[in-house]
Amino acid sequence: MANQLHLSIDRSSPVPLYHQVVQGIEAAIHTGLLEPGSRLENEIDLAAQLNLSRPTMRKAMDELVRSGLLVRKRGVGTQVVSSQVRRPLELSSLYDDLTNNGSKPTTEVLTFAHVEADAATREALHLAAGAKVYHFTRLRKVGGKPLALMENWVRDDITHIDEDLLKTQGLYSILRSGGVNFRLATQRIGAMVANDYQAPLLETEPGSALVTMERTAVDDTGRNVETGHHVYRGDSYSFEMTLVQR
Amino acid sequence: MANQLHLSIDRSSPVPLYHQVVQGIEAAIHTGLLEPGSRLENEIDLAAQLNLSRPTMRKAMDELVRSGLLVRKRGVGTQVVSSQVRRPLELSSLYDDLTNNGSKPTTEVLTFAHVEADAATREALHLAAGAKVYHFTRLRKVGGKPLALMENWVRDDITHIDEDLLKTQGLYSILRSGGVNFRLATQRIGAMVANDYQAPLLETEPGSALVTMERTAVDDTGRNVETGHHVYRGDSYSFEMTLVQR
DNA sequence: AATCAGAGTATGTCCTAACAAACGGACATG
DNA sequence: CATGTCCGTTTGTTAGGACATACTCTGATT
Numbered sequence: 001m002a003n004q005l006h007l008s009i010d011r012s013s014p015v016p017l018y019h020q021v022v023q024g025i026e027a028a029i030h031t032g033l034l035e036p037g038s039r040l041e042n043e044i045d046l047a048a049q050l051n052l053s054r055p056t057m058r059k060a061m062d063e064l065v066r067s068g069l070l071v072r073k074r075g076v077g078t079q080v081v082s083s084q085v086r087r088p089l090e091l092s093s094l095y096d097d098l099t100n101n102g103s104k105p106t107t108e109v110l111t112f113a114h115v116e117a118d119a120a121t122r123e124a125l126h127l128a129a130g131a132k133v134y135h136f137t138r139l140r141k142v143g144g145k146p147l148a149l150m151e152n153w154v155r156d157d158i159t160h161i162d163e164d165l166l167k168t169q170g171l172y173s174i175l176r177s178g179g180v181n182f183r184l185a186t187q188r189i190g191a192m193v194a195n196d197y198q199a200p201l202l203e204t205e206p207g208s209a210l211v212t213m214e215r216t217a218v219d220d221t222g223r224n225v226e227t228g229h230h231v232y233r234g235d236s237y238s239f240e241m242t243l244v245q246r
Numbered sequence: 247m248a249n250q251l252h253l254s255i256d257r258s259s260p261v262p263l264y265h266q267v268v269q270g271i272e273a274a275i276h277t278g279l280l281e282p283g284s285r286l287e288n289e290i291d292l293a294a295q296l297n298l299s300r301p302t303m304r305k306a307m308d309e310l311v312r313s314g315l316l317v318r319k320r321g322v323g324t325q326v327v328s329s330q331v332r333r334p335l336e337l338s339s340l341y342d343d344l345t346n347n348g349s350k351p352t353t354e355v356l357t358f359a360h361v362e363a364d365a366a367t368r369e370a371l372h373l374a375a376g377a378k379v380y381h382f383t384r385l386r387k388v389g390g391k392p393l394a395l396m397e398n399w400v401r402d403d404i405t406h407i408d409e410d411l412l413k414t415q416g417l418y419s420i421l422r423s424g425g426v427n428f429r430l431a432t433q434r435i436g437a438m439v440a441n442d443y444q445a446p447l448l449e450t451e452p453g454s455a456l457v458t459m460e461r462t463a464v465d466d467t468g469r470n471v472e473t474g475h476h477v478y479r480g481d482s483y484s485f486e487m488t489l490v491q492r
Numbered sequence: 493a494a495t496c497a498g499a500g501t502a503t504g505t506c507c508t509a510a511c512a513a514a515c516g517g518a519c520a521t522g
Numbered sequence: 523c524a525t526g527t528c529c530g531t532t533t534g535t536t537a538g539g540a541c542a543t544a545c546t547c548t549g550a551t552t
Binding site (some may be wrong): 260288289290299304318319321322323324 | 501502503504513
């Protein structure tokens with residue numbers, strides 16, 4: 001039970017100590033060194049072994065508990081959560097998701113415009129009347145098979161966007177390059193049936209099931225940077241997430 | 247700018263100080279006392295005003311940042327980012343959601359059985375061959391209108407469950423009364439079209455859009471307590487959540 | 493006048509220290 | 523034998539201090 005996890009802590013690294021611990025324990029869990037259900041040593045001993053203070057050790061474990069990898073119980077100890085914990089739903093775009101999975105997505109830009117924002121967009125992005133936005137629709141395919149139809153509105157005072165850029169990069173990657181630090185996003189997931197416009201583009205039948213997602217993303221300065229309305233083929237996409245009780 | 251938030255901290259309360267601060271600031275934001283975009287005073291002054299140490303104040307603000315209500319920036323300060331931040335997706339059941347919203351849901355129990363678990367269920371709940379589970383399907387209505395069709399499998403070594411109980415209480419409420427402390431859940435959200443079995447029950451047409459959700463919930467001892475497959479009417483239900491970049 | 497350096501400010505990280513509360517098992521008691 | 527009480531263990535909460543780092547603004551220099 002006294003699982004010896006020999007992590008190496010680099011005090012000269014710019015990476016905070018607690019985060020090094022997080023990465024170390026995550027790695028130990030994923031490589032199977034720490035088995036699901038096994039108990040960790042207590043915080044104080046672990047901290048002593050790594051020459052860290054208890055608060056630092058605790059902060060690391062806090063993160064792991066939050067992300068659902070560990071479970072703590074007062075008076076008992078801390079153990080690795082059993083079962084196969086999936087990647088929690090993070091602030092990432094579809095493009096990120098797919099490239100992380102090893103697929104190679106392609107993007108077609110169906111429409112692209114730099115126009116005055118309509119009322120709904122102004123509301124979503126908190127813009128004043130007369131402000132302009134980039135408005136475009138894209139079709140994303142994986143392995144030649146269409147997967148998602150995406151319509152987005154992006155404020156134009158962040159970075160320049162054009163059609164060529166959108167073909168080669170995900171939207172979030174472009175915005176991050178433009179200096180945007182995303183902090184949070186609100187999204188809503190639902191369902192609809194494909195209409196006559198969507199069906200041929202997604203190479204499916206009108207009346208087939210689609211997953212819908214509406215999302216608005218906010219950056220660290222509080223600006224609502226982007227809002228979008230996406231639909232995914234219901235037979236090949238679903239949202240998977242891990243919820244952690246706080 | 248120096249927004250005086252006169253919170254009252256009760257040191258004799260069993261509620262931790264940092265959590266009292268969280269609740270106080272949350273309340274201030276929701277009542278509009280703290281406006282979106284406004285800057286808070288710095289951590290040290292706030293802590294001093296409430297007679298708290300900086301770590302305690304910081305822990306409170308950490309939680310608010312995690313939940314997406316505040317945004318911090320080194321060298322600058324902390325500000326309210328709110329806008330219309332919705333309730334994040336928590337580990338709650340539909341019944342909880344609805345009762346919290348003031349609606350009055352009713353539940354019909356369509357089938358109920360105490361049976362040996364099939365292979366898929368044994369895998370989902372990590373049960374040994376021959377173990378028995380409660381298996382039941384329920385139809386949930388709000389205002390007389392059907393909203394969700396739910397099929398669940400629950401291990402039987404937790405608490406007794408019967409049909410009458412399910413009519414009057416949500417499943418999670420029953421399990422919590424049985425001593426289960428939920429810690430995390432993995433869920434997957436997708437879409438499908440209603441089939442001939444689902445459509446009449448949900449009082450909709452075959453071929454209309456449904457939101458699907460599969461969920462497996464884990465308690466604090468690492469047991470997979472419950473797994474379920476739910477479908478919701480796409481025209482009246484969607485999942486809303488706030489994602490926070492860590 | 494434009495640019496760069498530095499002071500000031502606020503959050504970020506890390507430490508030592510202490511007490512509280514819950515859990516589980518051992519032990520004593522009826 | 524059953525039940526309740528005590529105690530050691532482990533996490534939970536809180537304090538107070540120190541230094542690091544990033545950002546903003548101002549003043550000095552070119």
